[in-house]
Amino acid sequence: MLNRSVARRYAEAFFSIARDNNKIDEFQQELEKVVATIKEVDNLEDYLSHLLVPAKEKKDVINKVFAGHISPLTMNFIMMVIDKRRETYLEVITEEYKEMADESRNITKAELVAAKEVPEEEVKTLAEKLSASSGKTVKLQVKVDPALIGGVKIRMGDRIIDGSVAKKLEMLKTQLKQAKIG
Incomplete structure (x- = not known):
C-alpha cells in the first residue's frame, strides 16, 4: 500500500504552483488525463513502475506520449516525480490534488x-x-x-x-x- 502522506506532499507542492498560476482546474484535468492514459495504454503502468527501467527511459516515454498534450509545468512535475522514483504514486497524488482543489472551491x-x-x-x-x-x-x-x-x-x-x-x-x-x- 502506498503512503498517502508522501503523495500528499507532492500534491501540496503541485497545488501550490497551480494556485500561484491560477490554473487549479487546468492542472487537475491534466493530471487526470495523465493517470487515465497511463492506465489505458497497454503495459505503460507496468513499465513505469518497473524498478529496473532507468528514470531517463521512463521520462523519454512520458515525453513522447504527453508532449504537446499537457502544459510544461505539469510535464516538469511528472518528470520530477519520476526522478524521485515516485511514479507509482501518480494516481494517489492526483486524488490528493483533487481533494485540495475541491477544498479550495469550498466543496x-x-x-x-x-x-x-x-x-x-x-x-x-x-x-x-x-x-x-x-x-x-x-x-x-x-x-x-x-x-x-x-x-x-x-x-x-x-x-x-x-x-x-x-x-x-x-x-x-x-x-x-x-x-x-x-
Whole structure:
C-alpha cells in the first residue's frame, strides 16, 4: 500500500504552483488525463513502475506520449516525480490534488449509504440540506448496503450520522443487556 502522506506532499507542492498560476482546474484535468492514459495504454503502468527501467527511459516515454498534450509545468512535475522514483504514486497524488482543489472551491464530499436505492430527487434534496448546514457545497456519493436493513448512514468528513435500522437494533440490544432484571 502506498503512503498517502508522501503523495500528499507532492500534491501540496503541485497545488501550490497551480494556485500561484491560477490554473487549479487546468492542472487537475491534466493530471487526470495523465493517470487515465497511463492506465489505458497497454503495459505503460507496468513499465513505469518497473524498478529496473532507468528514470531517463521512463521520462523519454512520458515525453513522447504527453508532449504537446499537457502544459510544461505539469510535464516538469511528472518528470520530477519520476526522478524521485515516485511514479507509482501518480494516481494517489492526483486524488490528493483533487481533494485540495475541491477544498479550495469550498466543496466537500459525503457518503450516503442506504439499505436500498435512493431516488435521485431525494439525494439532491439531502445534498442541499447538508450544504446548507455545513456551509459548503456537498457532493454525495451513494452506496447501497442491504445490511443496514432500513434507513441511511451519512459520512461527511469525520462526522457520521447513523439513522439505520441496524444501528438502532444494535443500540436496543446494548440497552437490553444493561437493563437490570429484578
